[in-house]
Structures are given as structure tokens and as C-alpha cells.
Amino acid sequence: MRVKSLFFEKYEQDPKRATDYFYQVSKNSHYIQSKRIEKNIHFSVETVYGKHFHGLNLSCLLYALYLFADNLYLRQ
DSSP: OHHHHHHHHHHOOHHHHHHHHHHHHHTTTSOOOOOHHHSEEEEEEEETTTEEEEEEOOOOOHHHHHHHHHHHHHHH
């Protein structure tokens, strides 16, 4: 609960500072895994509705491929 109370103390003074603090705590505890995020693929596509930004989470994609391959192996 200390993180939560510190966040709200900081938030009363400066919301950006509080958000930066919480983001750093999340990275330090590996809740946000920066190394995996850096490997993601990001791209944008121009559409009739404007520019759309997309990202592929490679850690999830690789896990899905692993499960797919494992499933194929089990069917043999």
C-alpha cells in the first residue's frame, strides 16, 4: 500500500510527477518489461479514415506460435 499512498501524495502536488513515479516503479519491478516492449513492431497505415498506428506484441506472438507448433506436433 505504500506505493499507492505515495502515488496519491505526489498526485496532489503534480499529476505528471506521480505518473512518472508509478511508471518507474512498474519498470523497476519488471511489471512493465521494457526489453520485450523494445522488440515489438510498430507501424502506421494511411486509410480513408486517417493514419492508424499499429503494434505487434512479439512476446505474445511468439508464444502463440509455440502453442500452435506444439498442437501440430501432438496431432501427429
